[in-house]
Amino acid sequence: MATGPYNYSYIFKYIIIGDMGVGKSCLLHQFTEKKFMADCPHTIGVEFGTRIIEVAGQKIKLQIWDTAGQERFRAVTRSYYRGAAGALMVYDITRRSTYNHLSSWLTDARNLTNPNTVIFLIGNKSDLEAQRDVTYEEAKQFAEENGLMFLECSAKTGENVEDAFLDTAKKIFQNIQDGSLDLNAAESGVQHKPTSPRNALNTDQAQNKEGCGC
Amino acid sequence: MADKEQSTETLTAASQPNNPLSRKLNKLLDTRLDNDKDMLEALKSLSTFFTGNNLRSRRSLRSDIERKSLAINEEFVQSFAEVNKQLESIYKDVHGMSECCQDMTSRLKASKEQTRDLISQTTKLQAESQKLHMKSQVVDAFLAKFQLKPHEVKVLRGTKDGSLHPDFFTALTRVKQIHNDCKVLLRTNHQTAGLEIMESMALHQESAYERLYRWAQNECRMLSGESPDVNNQLCDAMLALKDRPVLFRYTLDEFGTARRTAIVRGFIDALTKGGPGGTPRPIELHSHDPLRYVGDMLAWLHQAIASEREHIQALLKKCPAEEIEKQTVDILGHITEGVCRALKVRVEQVLVSEPGSVELYKLANLLQFYCSTIGEIMKTNSGALLSTLNELHTLGVKMFYNSLHCHASKQMEKVEFPPPDLGATSALNKTLRLLQDILSSHDNSVVPLDTRREHFSQILGCMMDPLIQMCSVSASHLSTVDMATYMVNCIYLIQSTLALYEFTDQRLEMLQAQVEAHIDTLVSEQASFVLNQSGLAYLFGTVQQHQPKQGPLSAIQGMDPATVKTAMTKFDSYLSSPDVYVMPQCALLLSTKLRESVKKRAVGLLCQAYQQMYTAILGPDNKYPNPNALVPRTPDQVVKLLS
Numbered sequence: 110m111a112t113g114p115y116n117y118s119y120i121f122k123y124i125i126i127g128d129m130g131v132g133k134s135c136l137l138h139q140f141t142e143k144k145f146m147a148d149c150p151h152t153i154g155v156e157f158g159t160r161i162i163e164v165a166g167q168k169i170k171l172q173i174w175d176t177a178g179q180e181r182f183r184a185v186t187r188s189y190y191r192g193a194a195g196a197l198m199v200y201d202i203t204r205r206s207t208y209n210h211l212s213s214w215l216t217d218a219r220n221l222t223n224p225n226t227v228i229f230l231i232g233n234k235s236d237l238e239a240q241r242d243v244t245y246e247e248a249k250q251f252a253e254e255n256g257l258m259f260l261e262c263s264a265k266t267g268e269n270v271e272d273a274f275l276d277t278a279k280k281i282f283q284n285i286q287d288g289s290l291d292l293n294a295a296e297s298g299v300q301h302k303p304t305s306p307r308n309a310l311n312t313d314q315a316q317n318k319e320g321c322g323c
Numbered sequence: 324m325a326d327k328e329q330s331t332e333t334l335t336a337a338s339q340p341n342n343p344l345s346r347k348l349n350k351l352l353d354t355r356l357d358n359d360k361d362m363l364e365a366l367k368s369l370s371t372f373f374t375g376n377n378l379r380s381r382r383s384l385r386s387d388i389e390r391k392s393l394a395i396n397e398e399f400v401q402s403f404a405e406v407n408k409q410l411e412s413i414y415k416d417v418h419g420m421s422e423c424c425q426d427m428t429s430r431l432k433a434s435k436e437q438t439r440d441l442i443s444q445t446t447k448l449q450a451e452s453q454k455l456h457m458k459s460q461v462v463d464a465f466l467a468k469f470q471l472k473p474h475e476v477k478v479l480r481g482t483k484d485g486s487l488h489p490d491f492f493t494a495l496t497r498v499k500q501i502h503n504d505c506k507v508l509l510r511t512n513h514q515t516a517g518l519e520i521m522e523s524m525a526l527h528q529e530s531a532y533e534r535l536y537r538w539a540q541n542e543c544r545m546l547s548g549e550s551p552d553v554n555n556q557l558c559d560a561m562l563a564l565k566d567r568p569v570l571f572r573y574t575l576d577e578f579g580t581a582r583r584t585a586i587v588r589g590f591i592d593a594l595t596k597g598g599p600g601g602t603p604r605p606i607e608l609h610s611h612d613p614l615r616y617v618g619d620m621l622a623w624l625h626q627a628i629a630s631e632r633e634h635i636q637a638l639l640k641k642c643p644a645e646e647i648e649k650q651t652v653d654i655l656g657h658i659t660e661g662v663c664r665a666l667k668v669r670v671e672q673v674l675v676s677e678p679g680s681v682e683l684y685k686l687a688n689l690l691q692f693y694c695s696t697i698g699e700i701m702k703t704n705s706g707a708l709l710s711t712l713n714e715l716h717t718l719g720v721k722m723f724y725n726s727l728h729c730h731a732s733k734q735m736e737k738v739e740f741p742p743p744d745l746g747a748t749s750a751l752n753k754t755l756r757l758l759q760d761i762l763s764s765h766d767n768s769v770v771p772l773d774t775r776r777e778h779f780s781q782i783l784g785c786m787m788d789p790l791i792q793m794c795s796v797s798a799s800h801l802s803t804v805d806m807a808t809y810m811v812n813c814i815y816l817i818q819s820t821l822a823l824y825e826f827t828d829q830r831l832e833m834l835q836a837q838v839e840a841h842i843d844t845l846v847s848e849q850a851s852f853v854l855n856q857s858g859l860a861y862l863f864g865t866v867q868q869h870q871p872k873q874g875p876l877s878a879i880q881g882m883d884p885a886t887v888k889t890a891m892t893k894f895d896s897y898l899s900s901p902d903v904y905v906m907p908q909c910a911l912l913l914s915t916k917l918r919e920s921v922k923k924r925a926v927g928l929l930c931q932a933y934q935q936m937y938t939a940i941l942g943p944d945n946k947y948p949n950p951n952a953l954v955p956r957t958p959d960q961v962v963k964l965l966s
């Protein structure tokens with residue numbers, strides 16, 4: 110299906126941040142490929158993946174930038190916060206140190222993104238309940254205190270992964286609709302592709318359904 | 324009459340007629356009156372007038388019959404006369420009719436003669452009409468297949484405002500189809516028609532493509548916003564234009580140019596304006612922080628290129644996949660060409676502003692990282708942007724090594740004297756700090772391991788030799804022992820710095836060899852020092868050089884038992900407190916381990932020397948009286964005392 114990936118009305122840019130090994134790349138892979146990649150190679154610098162989702166009847170292309178958590182790449186990855194409409198901040202529920210570092214990641218996120226960037230906290234590896242090192246309640250409280258959205262997910266089982274990405278998009282879309290996110294401003298992290306009256310949206314959708322390739 | 328004949332024949336057939344009588348009789352016998360109707364009729368009719376059978380009547384019968392017959396005949400004649408008259412009248416009528424018919428026939432004939440032409444003409448016309456009808460059907464079918472409908476012509480001709488009718492592409496496909504079908508015509512004997520239609524279709528096609536091209540070009544020109552609206556019609560246009568590679572190319576160029584404008588504007592905005600309400604802050608606001616400034620620019624470009632890729636793919640979504648891939652590389656090259664200048668000017672400015680070796684090193688690494696990252700996303704290693712990045716990387720590397728050379732030659736310009744403690748000069752400390760900073764950032768470098776290893780030997784090659792050279796120059800006025808001590812100290816400090824980092828084993832080994840050489844010097848100096856201090860130096864020298872032909876040792880001047888005795892007593896006092904006899908330089912060695920090692924190896928040398936002297940003095944050839952009193956300690960005892 111060749112036409113599919115190109116029909117969308119918005120592009121949202123996301124950035125995934127957090128310590129090395131918390132499962133950022135696995136989350137991205139689970140979301141874009143719907144598969145768990147157990148032996149995911151270390152991320153070198155920055156990589157990105159895309160997927161089209163639908164929010165309120167609108168097709169939105171997510172452009173998700175996955176950064177390396179290693180300290181030596183921090184100088185590089187910091188530069189990628191600028192263009193983000195959404196930031197997924199990930200820790201590993203089985204490693205308290207990754208949770209303890211959240212405030213430093215959050216400081217970066219707040220300082221380097223624009224004020225409307227939606228920050229979503231993800232406690233990953235929820236499948237490893239036996240090794241849990243950070244309770245749901247304390248993370249929930251941290252999220253509330255800092256005005257973050259929050260979910261515990263598992264890149265392995267896929268639990269809540271869709272929701273984390275979709276809820277972020279819904280929030281961004283809501284910001285667009287209530288006018289708090291200005292699409293015309295540069296570096297808002299959102300690109301709008303208005304569908305012209307000459308070719309109504311339904312043509313696109315019809316093509317999508319047929320899956321016509323050309 | 325017929326009857327008669329018949330009876331005659333019958334009779335003949337019945338029997339052979341021998342005599343007339345018998346014949347007659349037979350005939351009579353055979354006559355069957357009741358069967359002979361004629362006879363019955365005749366008899367009946369006879370009964371009407373033959374009323375009395377008498378002679379007279381019998382005689383007159385014949386005449387009667389004849390009279391009767393005559394009367395009948397007369398009556399017959401009379402009747403027939405009437406009939407005849409009638410017949411004659413009929414005849415006259417028939418004749419008249421015949422004449423009439425004849426007349427009609429001849430008239431018909433004439434008229435037939437006259438209409439024959441008409442009929443044949445009509446038939447001919449009819450046949451022709453049928454033929455024409457068929458032709459008309461064929462022509463209709465032909466026209467339907469080989470001509471455009473007026474609507475289609477109108478659609479192709481386009482509207483005044485230059486917009487494209489939704490049926491445009493269907494009409495264009497028709498024109499193309501007709502043009503193609505004409506090739507079939509050319510193979511038949513309708514070549515003229517084929518050629519003419521082909522020509523007309525070619526004209527339609529050309530003007531349609533021209534119109535489409537102008538339209539698409541115009542659409543593309545307007546796509547210079549941050550997020551271009553690539554509509555479906557434009558995608559159809561790109562697919563259609565693929566048949567005209569030149570126009571296709573030009574349209575893509577137009578698209579590329581529009582996007583190039585967009586990306587340049589976006590880049591400049593990000594540099595100078597930043598995000599909505601100034602957050603994120605404009606990139607140029609960080610120009611005082613070279614790494615962040617350059618990093619932000621390159622990351623912005625990386626992300627912008629990823630988006631431009633998407634836009635190109637949206638534009639070409641209806642074209643075949645391999646076409647998309649092929650074109651994407653080209654157009655991306657074109658689009659990104661625009662930002663090269665803005666990027667180059669700024670990064671060059673940073674690189675030449677002497678941000679310091681460490682920053683330069685980090686910048687060079689960052690540039691190298693982006694050469695490969697951006698090359699990956701653009702799927703090529705060529706193009707203006709990549710060569711700009713490569714140039715900048717090369718410049719960064721050059722500026723980095725320049726700064727190292729600069730540092731080295733500055734150090735060589737005015738070499739400091741070693742301090743009294745023979746430790747590091749401030750120049751050495753400074754260089755070591757620099758090395759440490761570079762190697763630390765080297766450890767954190769974003770380039771791959773192999774590249775880092777390569778950089779490493781280059782950096783060390785660049786820094787180590789001048790550093791060692793500087794130390795040697797600075798030590799050139801020192802005594803041998805001071806120089807060795809100083810060099811060991813310097814190299815030891817360098818080693819300690821290098822040991823903290825990866826890929827340094829080889830260098831450390833080379834440095835270790837240099838240390839060993841200087842340590843050897845110190846060891847032998849320390850041994851000589853003890854021999855000198857204890858007065859054994861002369862004694863040992865003589866023993867070493869003594870040849871049997873010179874006679875016994877005890878006879879040589881300065882080797883008499885009394886002198887030997889004095890020296891040995893002095894040596895004995897050394898043995899009781901060996902630490903007093905240590906060269907002051909040895910104490911200045913920074914490394915405790917090396918200090919100990921020098922001491923130990925010097926002791927080893929001393930023990931060997933003592934062994935030699937002990938053997939010589941005890942030797943009977945050397946004629947010492949009571950030699951055991953001269954050297955009361957055995958070499959083993961000496962070793963034990965000193966270890």
Ligand SMILES: Nc1nc2c(ncn2[C@@H]2O[C@H](COP(=O)(O)OP(=O)(O)O)[C@@H](O)[C@H]2O)c(=O)[nH]1
Binds near residue numbers: 135262263264
């Ligand atoms: N059990 C479990 N393991 C996970 C999960 N997500 C990631 N991992 C493992 O964690 C390791 C690090 O994952 P990766 O995605 O490379 O982390 P990154 O450095 O944040 O990108 C890998 O070995 C994964 O197999 C998860 O949800 N459950």
Ligand SMILES: [Mg+2]
Binds near residue numbers: 133151176177
């Ligand atoms: Mg990763």
